[in-house]
Every structure is written in C-alpha cells, then in structure tokens.
Amino acid sequence: NAGVMQNPRHLVRRRGQEARLRCSPMKGHSHVYWYRQLPEEGLKFMVYLQKENIIDESGMPKERFSAEFPKEGPSILRIQQVVRGDSAAYFCASSPTSGLFSYNEQFFGPGTRLTVL
C-alpha cells in the first residue's frame, strides 16, 4: 500500500506565477489535510477536505489560496500570484475516517518545497 504521495517534491516559481501542489492520499483514505511549514516554524494547519467538500478551511489565507479534492484524482492546493512569503514546505496528510483530530492518526506525505524567487 503506497503511502501519501505529493508532487512535485520541489517547485520553483517567480513572483506572480501560480503554484499547484498535488496530493494523492493513501488508498482507502477519503480525508485530506494540508499543512504549511515555514522555516524555523512548526506545521500550521491550513485546510481539511473530504471528497468534493471543504470541511474546515480556517487555516487558509483569505486570498490567493484555494484547495480542492475532486471525486476523481488528487487533492490540489493552488496558490495564485505567489509572493516570496509563500516559500515554505507544504505537507499533505490523509486519514481513513472522520477528521476529528483527537483520535485519528494522520499519515503524512513527503511534502512539496515551494521556493518563490
């Protein structure tokens, strides 16, 4: 059973371009979470999705960021008009059941490291 897969592993963009980060959850998992890790910071929750639904986007910046998890295919985190401050590692995690964080282990992908020039 393959783990959570993220691609690309490294992404370089110039200011103003768009960044698309992909996450394929583990087989059988229907819950996906995105986190951002800034240099010297812990991970910060961004968004929690189930298939075709955004359940909790309380950690998403209000502008330029969006996420989706379509019925078919990977989850996508999209950042429009990137700025230097978007440079970070973005991690995706998946879990098989409900998104109540307290009891459910999340399985993490290797991350996408975004560099904005």
Next chain:
Amino acid sequence: AQSVTQLDSHVSVSEGTPVLLRCNYSSSYSPSLFWYVQHPNKGLQLLLKYTSAATLVKGINGFEAEFKKSETSFHLTKPSAHMSDAAEYFCVVSEWDKIIFGKGTRLHILP
C-alpha cells in the same frame, strides 16, 4: 486556548545515551497528544499518541512519553540513542477540531 511549547530547538546526545525531548502544553479540556518524527526530506511519521488511556505511552523505535497533567508536560524519552534517531521531532496537541504543532526539536546524535 491550546498551545504547545517544545523547550529545546536543538538537542545533542551521544550514541547509546538517553534522549529527553521536552514538551509542555496548555489545553482547556482533555487533549490528545502526539509525537511525530520527521527525517530529512521525508514526511512526518507518528511515534506515539496519548488519548486519555494509560499515562505512559510506548511508541515505535523504543520511544516513550509520559503524560503528566499536573505539570502539563508530555516529554519524549528513549533509554539509548541510535544514530538513526537523528531527525526533527514535533509535539502535537489536539482537541476535537483543532490541532497545534510545536516548532520542533532537532535531535543530533554524536558518535
């Protein structure tokens, strides 16, 4: 409000000696607590979790942690460090719909 503080950003120990990574938390209710490990260029892997059962929790790779409510601590320990333990470790607190990661402690193992 929830918060989690990892008291050391870097810890260095010699191979074969004990490891102690410290974590303090604050929580309004009964939290669940986790430790994750992140090896270079890899995703996070769950080491262990506390969810209101036994206060001493045993995890993978010989790690364990003790939940001490009176001290609001959840320190991670291992009796004897191995070179493969060199990584970054994250303490995590969660309550229902919130999850907070600590800033991480980088563990260095000296030969």
